[in-house]
Amino acid sequence: MSIYIFGKHLFLMSSYTVSALKYRPQSFDQVIGQELITSTLINSIKSNQIAQALLFCGPRGVGKTSCARILAKAINDNNNDLISSDYSFNVFELDAASNNGIEEIKRLNEQVRIPPRTGNYKVYIIDEAHMLSTSAFNAFLKTLEEPPKHAIFILATTEKNKIIPTILSRCQIYDFNLIPVDKIIAFLEKICKEKKVEYEKDALLIIAKKAEGAMRDALSILDKIISFTQGKITRAEVSKNLNVLDYEVYLNLTELIKKNDITGLILKYDQIMSKGYETKYFISGLANHIRELILCKDPKTVNLVKSNMETKSLFVKQSEMFPTTWLIEALNLIKKTELNHKASVNKRLNSELCLMQLASLQIIGEKKNW
Numbered sequence: 001m002s003i004y005i006f007g008k009h010l011f012l013m014s015s016y017t018v019s020a021l022k023y024r025p026q027s028f029d030q031v032i033g034q035e036l037i038t039s040t041l042i043n044s045i046k047s048n049q050i051a052q053a054l055l056f057c058g059p060r061g062v063g064k065t066s067c068a069r070i071l072a073k074a075i076n077d078n079n080n081d082l083i084s085s086d087y088s089f090n091v092f093e094l095d096a097a098s099n100n101g102i103e104e105i106k107r108l109n110e111q112v113r114i115p116p117r118t119g120n121y122k123v124y125i126i127d128e129a130h131m132l133s134t135s136a137f138n139a140f141l142k143t144l145e146e147p148p149k150h151a152i153f154i155l156a157t158t159e160k161n162k163i164i165p166t167i168l169s170r171c172q173i174y175d176f177n178l179i180p181v182d183k184i185i186a187f188l189e190k191i192c193k194e195k196k197v198e199y200e201k202d203a204l205l206i207i208a209k210k211a212e213g214a215m216r217d218a219l220s221i222l223d224k225i226i227s228f229t230q231g232k233i234t235r236a237e238v239s240k241n242l243n244v245l246d247y248e249v250y251l252n253l254t255e256l257i258k259k260n261d262i263t264g265l266i267l268k269y270d271q272i273m274s275k276g277y278e279t280k281y282f283i284s285g286l287a288n289h290i291r292e293l294i295l296c297k298d299p300k301t302v303n304l305v306k307s308n309m310e311t312k313s314l315f316v317k318q319s320e321m322f323p324t325t326w327l328i329e330a331l332n333l334i335k336k337t338e339l340n341h342k343a344s345v346n347k348r349l350n351s352e353l354c355l356m357q358l359a360s361l362q363i364i365g366e367k368k369n370w
Helices: 035-046 064-074 102-112 134-145 181-194 201-211 215-229 235-241 247-258 262-273 279-295 309-319 324-341 347-360
Strands: 002-006 009-013 053-057 091-095 122-127 151-157 172-175
Touching: 035 064, 035 172, 053 064, 064 091, 064 122, 064 151, 091 102, 102 122, 102 134, 181 201, 181 215, 201 215, 201 235, 215 235, 247 262, 247 279, 247 309, 247 347, 262 279, 262 347, 279 309, 279 324, 279 347, 324 347
Parallel strands: 053 151, 053 172, 091 122, 122 151
Antiparallel strands: 002 009
16 A cells, blocks of 8 residues: 655555456356367367467457467466466467567577477467558468467457468457357446446346456446446446436437427427537437347347347337338338438538438328428
């Protein structure tokens, strides 16, 4: 614990570790949402059939580097026990984002020739591998073609398309998936309980959706929200902090669309914009709401809507107000607005026009009040 004095105020600062580091997986069974990959890696270790070059691909924050580190430690365990001994001095990491030149690869090629002092393998993890220069890739290719028996290379990248084909052809490729929303929520709940933080499940749902399948992002957001709310996470506070519109806003907007209330829509939109929300997120949120109404039209797809039962019932009730054909036409209109949004000079007018057009869409069997 450290003591800091600012003016007349005295602060006691304890050491703090961000959740993304504190809860980083240390073994394969702690990796969330990548069960197929972890089971394959475990089996390859047990059967002693480990490829000498592996490529971990996928979005950021889904466990690529964590799995690379776990694998690097586990393969040196002679007993095939995945709770590995400390062979960290046999693991070498290169961040290609900041060390992407040919000189770094030449040094790596020289190190590769030296066998490990203990353990069976030396493991080289190259993170952000797509950032390597063309000359660096070419220098690395020769080593990858004829690697020493004691060397294993693990490349991690978010952009597989930027890895040159000659490298790809020599790697065993693992494609990491986005982590499902329900698994992110379950892990966030576990952390909140551990930290004795009060929470609303709807609030965690907003965080999980905002993270877009990246657990690291979800944990970073959770840390920020805990600090902001001082230990009580509510849906309203999370929506406010993350600049996310609550689902009730879209329910109200859709009600106004159904009533052909163009004036009400413009006033509601003005109220939303006055709170500092970005128009592009407003449009994408509206598109997502219409999509969820379409899903709620059929009992077979209603479970694809990631909300609690109470919220789902509101969506189902509203979906019954519109035929599926109208919802699809509305979604198509919103997506066209979204595509035109970036090039639009007057983005607010672009969004307002979209709302007016939605309110003017003809529903079969109904007459609009022009």
